[in-house]
Amino acid sequence: MNEQQGTYGPAARVVGMSLPPQRTDGPYRIHLVCLGNICRSPTAHVVLERRVADAGLADAVEVTSSGTGGWHVGNPMDERAAATLTAAGYDATRHRAAQYDTAGASSYDLVLVMDESNLADVGGRSERVGLFRDLDPVEPGSAVPDPYYGGHDGFEEVLTMVERTTDAIVAELRRIVSTRAPG
Numbered sequence: 001m002n003e004q005q006g007t008y009g010p011a012a013r014v015v016g017m018s019l020p021p022q023r024t025d026g027p028y029r030i031h032l033v034c035l036g037n038i039c040r041s042p043t044a045h046v047v048l049e050r051r052v053a054d055a056g057l058a059d060a061v062e063v064t065s066s067g068t069g070g071w072h073v074g075n076p077m078d079e080r081a082a083a084t085l086t087a088a089g090y091d092a093t094r095h096r097a098a099q100y101d102t103a104g105a106s107s108y109d110l111v112l113v114m115d116e117s118n119l120a121d122v123g124g125r126s127e128r129v130g131l132f133r134d135l136d137p138v139e140p141g142s143a144v145p146d147p148y149y150g151g152h153d154g155f156e157e158v159l160t161m162v163e164r165t166t167d168a169i170v171a172e173l174r175r176i177v178s179t180r181a182p183g
């Protein structure tokens with residue numbers, strides 16, 4: 001095991017570390033997970049996809065998302081989540097909810113979930129599974145709180161923590177994928 005691999009134990013947090021290396025050719029595949037896939041992970045999905053594109057990495061990074069529950073499969077984003085994103089200048093119209101597929105999860109380079117309950121539902125931490133906010137520069141290792149049963153403020157808070165954490169993730173992605181991008 002080399003030094004870099006050695007920083008990843010089964011119980012390690014991604015926090016303060018580089019992201020796990022890419023496992024196959026093709027894009028670096030990031031999958032974002034929450035409970036319903038209509039509020040938090042879609043917000044993170046839209047923001048990360050946009051900032052990846054702004055960084056010139058659209059061809060090098062693939063972002064997808066799902067929910068561990070299947071109640072909303074095929075539905076667009078929660079109206080409050082969509083309104084919060086739209087007001088901030090993002091395109092929230094393309095999202096359709098999907099359910100987390102345990103069998104397909106091994107194909108991802110990185111699975112980032114929103115809270116500890118999601119983490120338990122996907123089988124716990126591993127080298128490639130952690131909390132989205134492990135990379136939050138302000139409160140690393142915290143949950144993205146579920147805004148579904150709360151008011152509008154909760155959606156604003158989610159977007160704020162998602163945006164700053166996304167910037168940290170994109171900074172890491174630049175480092176990881178730039179060495180692989182073709183000339």
Ligand code: 4NP
Binds near residue numbers: 041067071146
């Ligand atoms: P999300 O929020 O996990 O951030 O998409 C929720 C959406 C729907 C439900 C719970 C959380 N629900 O119980 O239907």
